[in-house]
Amino acid sequence: MKRAIHIGLIGHKFMGKAHSHALRDLAMFFDPGVQPVMQTLCGLGDDLEETARRYGWLSTTSRWQDVVADPAIDAVSILTPGRLHCEMALAAAANGKHILCEKPLALDAAEAARMYAAAEAAGIRHMVNFNYRRVPAVALARQWIEEGRLGRIFHIRCSYQQDWPLDPETPFVWRFDKSVAGAGSMADKGSHVVDLARYLVGEFAEVAAATEIFVKQRKEDGVQREVTTDDAAVFTARFHNGALGLFLTSRMAAGHKNRLAVEVNGSKGSLRWDLERLNELEVYTAGDGSAAGFRNVMVTEASHPYAGAWWPPGHVLGWEHTFVHQYYEFLKSIAEQRQPAPSFLDGLRNHEVLDAVAQAAVEKRWIEVPRARGAEA
């Protein structure tokens, strides 16, 4: 009989749906060594009860403080907007709950450093939900890079493009307000591209950047409000291993709904991947002679990461599977009593890069990515 891990989920909208689905699917396909129990769904709104019933949660609450304090709960998932992450995580850690926190981990590196320190001090398992590490094709890319198939890495290009507020008549929402959202495309999309780059290439050394707000005002209840978060950002980077990086995040890229694309070039080969075709990984290997070319690998074989747990080869997976894989890793780390990756330290490192990018954009010069206190590992 496996040990039960009772989970409290804070947030019941889009992310709440994705996390709930992952917890429902998990046991059918994976065995993390413990048994997750969907204990408490926490959220605000009239639809909480109905949602909890549909998703399969045993209980609900509108107070997150109840979740982190509940002795029946072993692990907490934090899915709220970023400005609440720190307070919630500190409270959860203080109560000894394991934590899976949505990305970006905090509002900035300072907050993230406090969260990391608290989590470490509490001896809990802590993880940031950079779910795209769990796409089988991305995990395979990492594996191949680690095995040296690409040789020394020379450059990485990574972009995350969406177009949801392309229409200037798109109404003002909290994401346009810096005091609430922290940043625009750099927060949500930027944290993903930085994580992918760290996962595939390594640590950032320095960055240069520019950001822009293309639509300066948007209407809220018929009144024009100032937009204070970036519509798009471009930045370049140098990594500790000497590689160069090139990054774009934009919510104003017409035609792209959710396009996270990456290319890595090394001394022995190259890799390409794109979230909109997430089951495919393109790989080029130098030395294939007159038959050399980018090869399109359908990452659905039993020998590929995570893929064997699902369906036979060629039966493609969808976006939400990344959450299933993430919970598998999170719960396995609880079962095996070791720290999972990406941990809060990765979340902190991520913020260090994002902070440097923001500073570089303001100061209009290259900025070294600092190491926050407590993150010397």
Add this chain to the structure above:
Amino acid sequence: MKRAIHIGLIGHKFMGKAHSHALRDLAMFFDPGVQPVMQTLCGLGDDLEETARRYGWLSTTSRWQDVVADPAIDAVSILTPGRLHCEMALAAAANGKHILCEKPLALDAAEAARMYAAAEAAGIRHMVNFNYRRVPAVALARQWIEEGRLGRIFHIRCSYQQDWPLDPETPFVWRFDKSVAGAGSMADKGSHVVDLARYLVGEFAEVAAATEIFVKQRKEDGVQREVTTDDAAVFTARFHNGALGLFLTSRMAAGHKNRLAVEVNGSKGSLRWDLERLNELEVYTAGDGSAAGFRNVMVTEASHPYAGAWWPPGHVLGWEHTFVHQYYEFLKSIAEQRQPAPSFLDGLRNHEVLDAVAQAAVEKRWIEVPRARGAEA
């Protein structure tokens, strides 16, 4: 409070997994108007209990007869090899159970006609699981064709390619034995291409065909056995509406794991779709002037079939979602007390085409697709 529909599932392997997952997912994303209950999982093998537990079934049995006779059960899903479909469906219909049957519906049109007649006589809901109709992109293709966006249809090309037994050392399994499997690539893959063609273009009028067994013998426990099912089939067709069709099914197409691809050309435009990139639909519209070209539509918008129930635009779906959508349609038809599509009549029509193809390959001439008795609708 919604009416509960208690389901019995006969088959617990690959298809059992896909159907079970669909039933688990369904209520989170769709409301068919009734509440499915995962009552009984039926299968043979030591892993039945453990499987049922993991998938969430309330009870198990190794006797399918118990399932179809159980008064607590409202609907039965038949997922066994084809030669058992007819007997099971007749028994289920006799007991007034609604039926969702895997494809191909039966071994031939004669059996399928009996099943259709019995189901109609019993007044039950009956459906064949041609799940690819439920890919949002395919449903959208159908919608656009019905709206006349392609004009009059001129031709369709459809192929289903896999390569699992490409290696001649692949051991002999039941699929190589005609007495068990009925046919080779024509049974499993042929029924899908015929259904897609019927769904998108309409009824077949006549066919010509050739089949081939490329690897004539395979080893079973070290002994060579004769392969009696086709490795590949090619066939051409003329439809009642005058369109021409071109079809390939193969299990020996190197490099293709599960590639079902279709192109339809009409007087006003064209469509292309491919199961390995199932979220995308390519469409060409004549009359776009100097900007004309095939357009790649990511079928994940709220306005697209089924897609709105899942995630925001650009968050791609996987193969197994087709089963969720199929159960949604099946259960909705039960709730609304009307016949779903594709029904057993579609399963019968499908067999009429496949039978004609088989006959055409033997007689080496064009064969009119007959109408079986009882299927004059």
Add this chain to the structure above:
Amino acid sequence: MKRAIHIGLIGHKFMGKAHSHALRDLAMFFDPGVQPVMQTLCGLGDDLEETARRYGWLSTTSRWQDVVADPAIDAVSILTPGRLHCEMALAAAANGKHILCEKPLALDAAEAARMYAAAEAAGIRHMVNFNYRRVPAVALARQWIEEGRLGRIFHIRCSYQQDWPLDPETPFVWRFDKSVAGAGSMADKGSHVVDLARYLVGEFAEVAAATEIFVKQRKEDGVQREVTTDDAAVFTARFHNGALGLFLTSRMAAGHKNRLAVEVNGSKGSLRWDLERLNELEVYTAGDGSAAGFRNVMVTEASHPYAGAWWPPGHVLGWEHTFVHQYYEFLKSIAEQRQPAPSFLDGLRNHEVLDAVAQAAVEKRWIEVPRARGAEA
């Protein structure tokens, strides 16, 4: 000093332009061992003189009989509509001229057999301009198949799609008249797909087919005329080596301007190619393990057929280069006094297949591809 080969070109429209350009380009990039001289351009129309001047021809004539009889001319290129090919070729052969003839070689196999016999009897070099054999990617595909990289060939799919008369208001031209054009999509496009299949897979054994005229009447000077040539044809084939084939030719395939696409599957791998991306060859090799996938080879390396004569790797070639390569092969065969391929025998074999396809469509049964008298080789 190389021997001069004086060329007479019969036809000065689209094909005349492509051939003239090839002759102008040839000497800059290739050395066939003889020196082509653009002697005489033959055509009808007021623009003949001006065209000849622009293209670089030394003289002109409106009488093809003058070309084939001119003692100053060594080789003749026949680019007229098909019904004139036979008479011209017989006359040219009788005068000892080498011949490069446009495809299809004749109106049917009977004519083609006479042309082949006459050419052989005259001891001249004879070639049919199946120019797509000269695409570097296609030549590479052939080379790889010959080397056994694909193993035993199982199936080939080949289609040639255009849409120029998609609009039913497209006026009646000679291509819609069977008495002039011989056939519709089957003549122009059919001869290409058959040649590609013969080049890559081998000889056809038997065929089944259907053709269709979707727009039955078109207007000529305001008067409706009956269309008597096929808008589209579908056919299947069995090859002597046991492979299956699947073919579509259509002039009513919306969105396709000039799409000739082929896929070949064998026991060890697969190949894909498409004229609209003619510099690319996709290849799959079984046995690449978890990194297996279709590889996109840019066929512009010095080691690739013809490519080294042009530009550095990655500098793509256009459609007209196929004609340059064809003249290179034609003239080299003259220099080396050996028969080039594809010869009139290939043109004859091609017609044998096309005739069988036409007969199969009429008789609605599989037809063996006959061997014409005189083509027993």
Add this chain to the structure above:
Amino acid sequence: MKRAIHIGLIGHKFMGKAHSHALRDLAMFFDPGVQPVMQTLCGLGDDLEETARRYGWLSTTSRWQDVVADPAIDAVSILTPGRLHCEMALAAAANGKHILCEKPLALDAAEAARMYAAAEAAGIRHMVNFNYRRVPAVALARQWIEEGRLGRIFHIRCSYQQDWPLDPETPFVWRFDKSVAGAGSMADKGSHVVDLARYLVGEFAEVAAATEIFVKQRKEDGVQREVTTDDAAVFTARFHNGALGLFLTSRMAAGHKNRLAVEVNGSKGSLRWDLERLNELEVYTAGDGSAAGFRNVMVTEASHPYAGAWWPPGHVLGWEHTFVHQYYEFLKSIAEQRQPAPSFLDGLRNHEVLDAVAQAAVEKRWIEVPRARGAEA
């Protein structure tokens, strides 16, 4: 009778071949209003005579001074390494010759400014061979942007990737020596990406950059030499119109032979193009509702720039056609006595950007793109 323009070509290697071919092809397909005469080919090496004969030049010389001084010559094409451009162009201008100069125009903006001033003072036609403006798809992209189809431009991404010296054993050549080549990937490839961005988006305002030499030493005759030119560069930009830009140039990008790729996103749509598939232009238009998607336009229609002069729709063009189109524009400007684009002013502007990029990489800060003296237009 058209006026003859006698041309002298300085350089007879790779570029000499491309330019010679363009001049041979030109008159067959285009009428610039004057008649080019291939007068003198200038180069060093034993193969000059033979090359001139093969390419069709009337005379040769090994002294470029003879070309620019020859009264029989009307126009000069300068194809030598960059460090000779300035001296040659000043001499040619002093002699009143029209000039088509290869890119980059000079070694830096200072030189380019002198060349521009001299050319303007001499009243000659002057042009820089940024040939990719002459790809039909690129010219169409520009046309659509000018017409406002993309609305206001938000960002451009452009990369030029090759991999010719990927192997560290690739011997040392002049391109690795800064004193000869000026720069590495930034010179050859950088000038192209900057020109494309200026052509499609407008003038650069400021830049930030990083460059890297991945292989620090390479062997020349068995002896290690220091590499002093960049293997790769990344840079970001802000344009005067507020758009953001993101650029990569690399000669160490495994798998890319000659990949120049660009994407432009605007308030109403997006464009994508790639040199390795140069006949295709992808375009997205916001507002297409549920059928919105990137559309692949084959830019071979008579209504597309330059395409109508060649072949029917769907017959793709190759890389070298860009040179034909460039000479057409150059000669037409001579015939019509007006300045062509891209002129030496564009060459100068290009250098201003490249110089700023180089400075930004050294100073590690954003650098405003200056306006050189004499280029205030």
